[in-house]
Amino acid sequence: MEHGTGSGSNGPSGSIDKSRVLDVRPLRTLVPVFPNPAGMSSVSTPQPTPFVCVPPSGPFPTGVQPFYPFMAPNGTQQTPHSFQNDPGNFGPGGSIPAPVPLNSFRTPTSHENGGSSRSKRASKTRASRPVIIDDDEYSDSQNQSDQYVSGFSMHVTDAEVGSSSRKRRGRPLKRRAENGNEVEYDVESLLNRFLTSFKLKEFDEFRRSSGDRETTSTILLVYDLLRKKLTQLEEANSLNIGIARRPDLKAGTLLMKKGVRTNSSKRIGHVPGVEVGDIFFFRMELCIVGLHAPTMAGIDYMGVKITMDEEPVALSIVSSGGYDDDGEAGDVLVYSGQGGVQRRDGQMFDQKLERGNLALEKSLHRANDVRVIRGLKDLNGTTGKIYVYDGLYKIQESWAEKNKSECNVFKYKLVRIPGQPQAFSLWKSIQQWKDGTAAREGLILPDLTSGAESLPVSLVNDVDNEKGPAHFTYVSTLKSKPFPTSKPSLGCQCMGGCQPGDSSCSCTQSNDGFLPYSSLGVLISNNSLIHECGLTCVCPPNCRNRISQTGLRVRLEVFKTKDRGWGLRSWDPIRAGGFICEYAGEVIKDDLGNEIDDDYIFDSTRSYEPLEAVSEDSSDSNKLPFPIVISAKNNGNVARFMNHSCLPNVHWKPVLRESNNETYLHIAFFAIRHIPPMQELTFDYGVVASEKGDQGKKKCLCESVKCRGFFY
DNA sequence: GAATGATCATTTTA
DNA sequence: CTAAAATGATCATT
Numbered sequence: 001m002e003h004g005t006g007s008g009s010n011g012p013s014g015s016i017d018k019s020r021v022l023d024v025r026p027l028r029t030l031v032p033v034f035p036n037p038a039g040m041s042s043v044s045t046p047q048p049t050p051f052v053c054v055p056p057s058g059p060f061p062t063g064v065q066p067f068y069p070f071m072a073p074n075g076t077q078q079t080p081h082s083f084q085n086d087p088g089n090f091g092p093g094g095s096i097p098a099p100v101p102l103n104s105f106r107t108p109t110s111h112e113n114g115g116s117s118r119s120k121r122a123s124k125t126r127a128s129r130p131v132i133i134d135d136d137e138y139s140d141s142q143n144q145s146d147q148y149v150s151g152f153s154m155h156v157t158d159a160e161v162g163s164s165s166r167k168r169r170g171r172p173l174k175r176r177a178e179n180g181n182e183v184e185y186d187v188e189s190l191l192n193r194f195l196t197s198f199k200l201k202e203f204d205e206f207r208r209s210s211g212d213r214e215t216t217s218t219i220l221l222v223y224d225l226l227r228k229k230l231t232q233l234e235e236a237n238s239l240n241i242g243i244a245r246r247p248d249l250k251a252g253t254l255l256m257k258k259g260v261r262t263n264s265s266k267r268i269g270h271v272p273g274v275e276v277g278d279i280f281f282f283r284m285e286l287c288i289v290g291l292h293a294p295t296m297a298g299i300d301y302m303g304v305k306i307t308m309d310e311e312p313v314a315l316s317i318v319s320s321g322g323y324d325d326d327g328e329a330g331d332v333l334v335y336s337g338q339g340g341v342q343r344r345d346g347q348m349f350d351q352k353l354e355r356g357n358l359a360l361e362k363s364l365h366r367a368n369d370v371r372v373i374r375g376l377k378d379l380n381g382t383t384g385k386i387y388v389y390d391g392l393y394k395i396q397e398s399w400a401e402k403n404k405s406e407c408n409v410f411k412y413k414l415v416r417i418p419g420q421p422q423a424f425s426l427w428k429s430i431q432q433w434k435d436g437t438a439a440r441e442g443l444i445l446p447d448l449t450s451g452a453e454s455l456p457v458s459l460v461n462d463v464d465n466e467k468g469p470a471h472f473t474y475v476s477t478l479k480s481k482p483f484p485t486s487k488p489s490l491g492c493q494c495m496g497g498c499q500p501g502d503s504s505c506s507c508t509q510s511n512d513g514f515l516p517y518s519s520l521g522v523l524i525s526n527n528s529l530i531h532e533c534g535l536t537c538v539c540p541p542n543c544r545n546r547i548s549q550t551g552l553r554v555r556l557e558v559f560k561t562k563d564r565g566w567g568l569r570s571w572d573p574i575r576a577g578g579f580i581c582e583y584a585g586e587v588i589k590d591d592l593g594n595e596i597d598d599d600y601i602f603d604s605t606r607s608y609e610p611l612e613a614v615s616e617d618s619s620d621s622n623k624l625p626f627p628i629v630i631s632a633k634n635n636g637n638v639a640r641f642m643n644h645s646c647l648p649n650v651h652w653k654p655v656l657r658e659s660n661n662e663t664y665l666h667i668a669f670f671a672i673r674h675i676p677p678m679q680e681l682t683f684d685y686g687v688v689a690s691e692k693g694d695q696g697k698k699k700c701l702c703e704s705v706k707c708r709g710f711f712y
Numbered sequence: 713g714a715a716t717g718a719t720c721a722t723t724t725t726a
Numbered sequence: 727c728t729a730a731a732a733t734g735a736t737c738a739t740t
Contacts, residue, residue, distance in 0.1 A: 287733080297734090
């Protein structure tokens with residue numbers, strides 16, 4: 001059966017000439033199907049697209065056949081195993097197969113009502129369902145309903161509405177409903193506050209269906225805020241519940257329901273507002289920016305009209321990173337199809353050529369671009385994944401293999417389109433620098449801190465001959481002078497480290513009742529001041545509330561920039577809220593009125609644009625208690641190399657550590673957004689009060705869209 | 713046929 | 727390790 005699939009009916013040559021397939025570029029002719037904002041090609045950006053508007057000469061020009069499964073484009077047989085066992089998908093005896101009929105794929109309606117109308121309907125469905133719980137359940141779950149009061153619940157929960165078999169009996173319980181509504185209002189109003197302050201209330205249909213850089217970054221920021229807030233609330237409540245919840249999904253659902261998403265109209269090729277190399281930490285993040293719509297499935301696809309018929313084409317895949325064998329350069333990916341395993345009992349079946357598998361097969365023959373998102377193990381977190389957008393690939397071939405259970409599994413070989421910025425391959429290089437199998441080009445010093453930090457910091461120059469920055473003494477922490485406190489602090493008594501939801505922890509209380517860091521050590525507090533545990537606290541050094549005291553957590557490198565002197569960047573990915581470093585140096589007195597002539601100054605008294613328009617502070621105690629000016633000219637750490645940007649990816653927070661009658665103030669830097677490896681770390685130096693005139697003003701080279709043109 | 717409701721498939725996350 | 731989660735495609739029904 002190796003033959004017969006192609007020859008007779010496949011046109012003159014009997015095999016597909018790959019170059020011709022590529023030459024035809026069938027999908028270019030489909031451009032009208034994917035309306036895009038002017039100037040935004042839906043197809044691979046680096047490719048020249050001179051004939052975008054050429055009318056189609058037909059859906060299947062000569063030499064390009066309709067779909068034959070498992071025929072490689074070059075005509076070699078890629079069908080090692082028999083498929084005729086599956087009469088549903090293949091024609092008898094290996095003749096022309098009959099895949100799932102194309103008309104079974106629903107026509108996507110015009111893009112404007114495609115996504116949004118459906119989601120409207122979904123929410124209507126939910127809202128209209130009665131929430132009725134019988135008396136027994138109510139009394140049984142008295143405790144639970146108390147949790148709703150103290151904790152949070154978005155609405156009177158999908159879980160109850162969706163899965164309870166008891167929901168139709170009994171009368172609605174007012175009290176329960178009220179409780180639920182009250183709580184719903186809390187999260188609802190929280191969300192509304194976010195949306196208002198980020199001006200997402202009047203999020204228009206255009207930005208919803210097609211994004212841009214600012215839109216995606218705002219949406220991701222709001223998602224992160226919301227997710228963190230839900231995490232915080234949930235953790236504080238976990239003593240009561242003790243069940244794992246999914247703040248990532250809940251935050252996503254809330255935003256989706258509000259229509260706060262972008263690129264909701266599906267498209268082939270790049271997604272506006274998402275750049276090759278961007279990283280994500282949750283599948284939901286991929287959904288809300290439209291990079292990959294399914295929340296769980298690994299293959300995203302859409303129906304594409306081809307004259308009368310419609311066929312699915314693949315849009316993007318998320319590789320889980322488990323069993324992919326990639327090429328040496330990281331530009332090849334072998335992807336396994338979906339299905340074939342019963343989730344309940346783990347029983348395996350042959351995979352079927354339907355859904356995503358069929359779409360990939362079609363995309364192989366249509367030669368359209370497929371976005372690839374690489375899922376990698378997060379070495380920092382224990383279980384988490386990092387998703388790297390690795391740009392566009394083309395499917396080169398497909399075949400089927402038998403797995404251990406003797407079931408057919410589809411395999412798709414994807415090859416990265418050349419000319420795109422480095423993404424996944426960069427990760428591979430970095431790994432090699434770390435394990436010593438490859439040398440970092442331009443390396444001057446393996447560790448400029450000479451062991452002063454917990455991790456080495458490389459000094460690298462791959463742009464010119466400068467051998468390093470001017471001499472300074474590396475110190476890992478601020479020589480902070482204690483400030484007297486009004487109230488003596490005894491410190492907390494958390495022997496095993498501070499835990500969320502512990503109302504007896506005095507450090508938690510100082511932070512408005514919530515620990516400012518998540519279990520992964522990521523900043524989740526929005527307060528403008530962080531109270532960490534101090535000398536008199538009994539908790540151990542690895543306490544979650546001592547993040548800024550525990551030294552570097554990411555592998556940094558000081559590097560020579562093209563035009564801004566030395567800069568700082570990270571070999572490791574940093575998630576939003578991740579701790580980077582503190583600002584070390586000497587606290588300098590400015591009250592003598594001395595002019596500070598120093599390029600290594602941190603000055604908390606400058607005015608800063610608030611990062612979050614939403615202030616969570618409940619009291620004045622969370623305001624910066626005293627101004628601080630730090631010089632890192634003679635003594636400093638990596639922070640002194642961080643350049644200014646008007647659109648920064650790092651921000652600072654004042655951190656207080658109290659002990660007895662003294663308070664130590666430190667300045668800690670955290671990631672504003674997810675930062676991919678090797679992206680320069682920058683923060684906003686702030687603006688000097690106007691009465692000081694233009695002194696110290698410098699021309700800004702940050703090149704961001706928000707650039708003020710100068711900095712201090 | 714169109715509109716709607718119900719179910720299913722997917723796999724990540726804690 | 728297991729359970730639970732959300733979306734969108736598909737199926738079923740009106």
